Amino acid sequence: MKHIAVFASGSGSNAEAIIRYFENHTHIRVALVVSNNPLAPVVKMAHQHRIISAIVSKNFFEDEARMSALLQSQQIGFIALAGFLQLIPEWLVKKFPNQIVNIHPALLPKFGGKGMYGKKVHEAVLAAGETESGMTIHYVNAQYDEGEIIAQQKVQIAANENAESLAQKVLQLEHEHYPKAIERLLM
Numbered sequence: 001m002k003h004i005a006v007f008a009s010g011s012g013s014n015a016e017a018i019i020r021y022f023e024n025h026t027h028i029r030v031a032l033v034v035s036n037n038p039l040a041p042v043v044k045m046a047h048q049h050r051i052i053s054a055i056v057s058k059n060f061f062e063d064e065a066r067m068s069a070l071l072q073s074q075q076i077g078f079i080a081l082a083g084f085l086q087l088i089p090e091w092l093v094k095k096f097p098n099q100i101v102n103i104h105p106a107l108l109p110k111f112g113g114k115g116m117y118g119k120k121v122h123e124a125v126l127a128a129g130e131t132e133s134g135m136t137i138h139y140v141n142a143q144y145d146e147g148e149i150i151a152q153q154k155v156q157i158a159a160n161e162n163a164e165s166l167a168q169k170v171l172q173l174e175h176e177h178y179p180k181a182i183e184r185l186l187m
């Protein structure tokens with residue numbers, strides 16, 4: 001059985017899609033949810049699904065000894081970031097080579113980088129007059145949104161599109177494709 005951890009800071013809808021997809025899976029299990037925000041809905045959601053969650057401070061998260069011990073305690077071999085707003089430290093990237101992935105709500109390499117998260121991404125896409133957007137799943141390196149791209153899916157932007165409606169469309173794509181992409185990487 002491969003044990004994966006999901007790192008999330010917010011609502012956790014992708015984390016939930018991943019948890020649901022791998023419930024009763026023969027080879028893959030979500031064994032841990034890590035959040036840096038004790039008030040994030042993702043923490044409650046993990047609890048409802050009986051998944052162990054850990055709330056980590058910035059200091060804890062960046063401390064190799066303590067974070068390694070946490071990940072080892074659940075035999076984690078793969079990490080999926082799902083709306084996790086802290087930069088992954090270099091030691092963690094090195095410890096999990098090509099075993100950390102992220103999802104971004106736009107077609108990278110456009111509209112990525114530090115500060116590009118949530119509504120801001122969709123606002124930037126609309127302001128640039130793009131006719132399509134989408135989601136990108138990519139490997140994580142020590143720079144925001146710059147690791148090698150694994151998969152992309154597109155949506156068309158409607159004439160009357162706003163940031164909220166675009167976010168919803170992209171999120172639906174994310175829920176559908178993120179768990180399957182993880183499965184493909186691990187099987």
Ligand code: GRF
Nearest residue numbers: 011012013014083103104105
């Ligand atoms: C998603 O749009 C994802 O692409 C981005 O952060 C958002 C997380 O949403 N990295 P949720 O917490 O999974 O609902």
